[in-house]
Amino acid sequence: MADEDFKLSCPIPLSEYPHITLAHGGGGKLMHQLIDRLFIPSFDNQALRAGHDGAVLSIDKSRLAFTTDSYVVDPIFFPGGDIGSLAVNGTVNDLAMCGARPLCLSVAMIIEEGFSIESLWTITRSASAAAEKAGVPIVTGDTKVVDKGRGHGIYITTAGVGVMDHSLTIAPASVRAGDAIVLSGDIGQHGIAVISKREGLGFETEILSDCAPLTDPVQRLLQAGIEIHCLRDLTRGGLASALVEIALSARLHLAVDEAVIPVSEAVRAACELLGFDPLYIANEGRFIAFVPLQQADKTVEILRVQAPEVTPAIIGKVSDAHSGLVTARSVIGAERIVDMLTGDPLPRIC
């Protein structure tokens, strides 16, 4: 193919977007443009088109989930965690969001020349402790080193394989009109913890990342017979982006009530100070579950018992309008459309 033809074949108009920006990694519209126009058509297959946190494979009679994520969080060490625990929990959680129990993880590190071995030891120990807590072995890995000035300390990519012990199809396509939207706990801690460390902000109350494995709460819901339709963890782009992604995939209208979305006083104060909307702040230990309305109270109760320190809540419902929109009713009763941002207010949050 001639050079000019090749350029024209690029599904993203190069005259408009010639270069990658930080926003392309932010979980917002530009990232979805890359995925929808560039990656999905190139790597075209059923599993990828499902638009889920991981792919589902059938092996003999088992259904397996397979997922990966890279972690480039800045700073590497933040209140409540570090890149090691984050990289383990993040992939464990993507498996959990498929309804899978994690079987094994891989850990691949890209380390910058000059990085301290003591820090590497701390991160290795932290990843190991997180894996032990999540009950999953790290069975394979890789180490690469790049020249000084070509990295930023350490980047970690984890991948994971999990197994489904149930027969549900937990995916955006299973969301139904009438479903309740349950949020597993208060939002915004991870993003604020990272940005406060990065920018050297000292809040009165130290805010810790919510970084934690979500296997246990999901397994408890499944074991209690909750007919989960869909799960999504609230990472880059926060609660708002997760809701928009699912509304678009399911082609249904999601209506949430802002007044009941739990946000801690400390996070709310930090967001006001920094001009952030907590709906868009990343979390690493929170998720939304789409469940039949009649099981919503039981879902909240199970999540509350499982982790008394967080505050699960029914935050909205799925209506039968096929709009693909998310609307939020504000504290004063006004309705607004919740959209994805173009990028992310906080780059390199995970």
Next chain:
Amino acid sequence: MADEDFKLSCPIPLSEYPHITLAHGGGGKLMHQLIDRLFIPSFDNQALRAGHDGAVLSIDKSRLAFTTDSYVVDPIFFPGGDIGSLAVNGTVNDLAMCGARPLCLSVAMIIEEGFSIESLWTITRSASAAAEKAGVPIVTGDTKVVDKGRGHGIYITTAGVGVMDHSLTIAPASVRAGDAIVLSGDIGQHGIAVISKREGLGFETEILSDCAPLTDPVQRLLQAGIEIHCLRDLTRGGLASALVEIALSARLHLAVDEAVIPVSEAVRAACELLGFDPLYIANEGRFIAFVPLQQADKTVEILRVQAPEVTPAIIGKVSDAHSGLVTARSVIGAERIVDMLTGDPLPRIC
């Protein structure tokens, strides 16, 4: 744990090696020190201790292989391939080295702000073409963007799951005294192709990377009933490091004959010019197979028919000395011990 105690608990003496160097990623002794002293004890489990290219898992009646690698090759585009095809073939080959047929791959990209979307499109297409050639779908992925000056264009981490259609245990522990060591083709092309592009060296004959999927040759050997004991692809650290790794794992003596190791005239000339030993140069489409002596000729014949352009050869045998050493008989008949280098003569080769 107090800070001082924590430092003392680090299994690598911090006074000796306080920082990561490029050599820690080079496939040589320093990398093995990191793996053996830091990662394996931290992530301790059976699969990791096996010291293989991937982990083997049992699901129902199936045996699966699971593996990951990060790719940081510099430059991103080189004669005969690019980081996209390399990242796909590299992980496909790690699965092949477990004797597994690839089922699915993940692709996680860490892109530097300012990277050209056209290059990303080229790499995506190249990865997609490599996956198609290897017959494996890319089912899940991730995209992160890091600030300008915190990366180097693009780094890619792939992970893969494969399935074993046979009942052999292909692993260093299965190597037996008397086994023949078969090399699948001429060595050194990938490393020389990359370094020639990086350093702007123009050789008379352009040397192309040998980057290619190894699934097909391995599957043909299995289908022909070759009782493969162990396989290893010759990436970072080259043929020499692969041999040393297996000799150490199997605790056996490997004796090879340098005169029969195929090296193309072009690669040999480039190595002489640059002062490299072809035994240590990375390859991305070559492997060694440990097979029973009576099946060695048949192994060579199958590999030759499968890829007539390469030149497979029986390069040595496993002796019953439990020395864990590798020795090479030179062209003039002298015997020398082949050791791993501390680092790699060519950093960022994959």
